[in-house]
Structures are given as structure tokens and as C-alpha cells.
Amino acid sequence: MGALWGLPVPLPDQPLPLSPSRPDTAFVWFLNPLKSIKYLICTRYKWLIIKIVLALLGLLLLALFLYSLPGYMVKKLLGA
Template sequence: MVVVKKKEHFWSLDTRETRCRPSLVMQVWDNDLFNPDDFLGTLELQLSNMPIPAKNAKSCNLNMMNSVSQDTKMVNLFDCKRVKGFWPFMNEDHGNQVLTGKIEMEMEVVTKAEEAVRPAGRARDEVNENPHLEPPNRPETSFLWFTSPWKTFKFIIWKKCKWIFIGILIAVLLGLLIALFVYAIPQLLARKMVGV
């Protein structure tokens, strides 16, 4: 529990003590240049009782955030000291929870002495020192479909619809083979009957 002490009013003499669970709330916003920023999704984690993160992005879904389910395994960050994995961002759409993104994150609880030895991002210092993170590998080319259609096809369409395309290709080849067979059989039968 986190204990928060504050005065209820400006003129209050006594401070009020409130106990609440420590939580981490993250939001994702689309940073538009001309339009107002769009809210994409949120993730709220109760640090003393949060779901175990997914090991990879494919297994990260909204079901892991359902604390009512018996399948959901929970972890206390203050007991295990370090957690790493993927968590889903979600948003409400017509009363339903919608998966709007995924985040790979590593959280670590350190003591004040450890923090003094290994500080992380004080003021304008570099933030990626403990643990050291490499700069993100961002592609130099864009994913706009009209500037690079092959890249869009490869990374977006082919990844999701690969087996559909392969199935259609096999069906077309089989159809052509059957059409050739049907086209060639009458000539072969006529030649056999005539004896040529």
C-alpha cells in the first residue's frame, strides 16, 4: 500500500492519510500535426497484483488483463522485484474492449541505495543507461502504400494472408490443369479412334 498524507483543505490543521494501491497508468496518443491528438489506448497495472506479462507479442491479448478469469496468473512486482514482457493497450469501442496496441516493457523495483549507484535518467541525462538499451531500429523508408507498395504488401498483407494467397494460387493452377485436360482429351480420343 502507498500512504498519501495531505491536507483536505487549505485551512485544515490536520493532514488526512489515504492508503491506496500503487498503480501505473500509461496512455498512447497519436501526435497529429494539425488535428487534435487522438487517444489510442490505455493500460493500467496494479503493481501489487498485476497479470504476468506475455513472453512474446503474439501471445499478448486482452484475455490476460481479465482479472476475473481463473486462468489469469498474477504477480506482485514488490515480491519478484523485476518483470519483463508484453502488455496490451486497450480502448472502449461501443462498450467493448478493443486491443489498440502492445508494449514491451521491463519494470524493476530497486532500493534507494541501488538507485544511487545506478541512476536512470536524472534531469537531462540519458535515460537508457540502466539497463543499457540500444537506440531503436526504425526503418528509413516509409510504409505509405502509394510510395512503397511492395513493402506494404510484404509486411502487412502477406504476413496476414499468406496461406490464402497460396491456396488461391494452388486452386488456379489446378483449375488450369483441369481445363487443359478437358481441352486436350477430345483431340486425343479422336486421334485414337482414327488411329493417327
């Protein structure tokens, strides 16, 4: 026997092919938890994290400026 309308027809003496048994849910996230955490955090809070990092960098620059300001003011006043 051949194919009928492009579909293969099983011969009478061959067993019917069974579909592979697959679980209902995927457990790939369980095997690689860091990747799943990165996906969850980066997709939801990407722009918030970028804004927080930029704000912290700005505050760090301001703190360094205020920390070094008195020393440079004294040098400027004393002409050193």
C-alpha cells in the first residue's frame, strides 16, 4: 500500500506509531535558575534598574564632589 493524499498509511502487520509522552509543563527553568531569574527581572524591571543605577552614579559623583570640595577650597584660599 502507498500513500493516500500525501499521508502514509500503516501496513496491517505494523503497529500504529505512538505519540511521544511529554510532560504538561516544561522544567527548563528548574535546570537553569539563574537564567530564569534574569529573564523575570530584566523583562519586568529593566528600565527601573537602569534609572536606579544612573541615580546612584549621580549621587556618587555628587558625594565625591562634596567630599573633595573643602580641600580644594583651602588650597585655593592659601594659594597652594
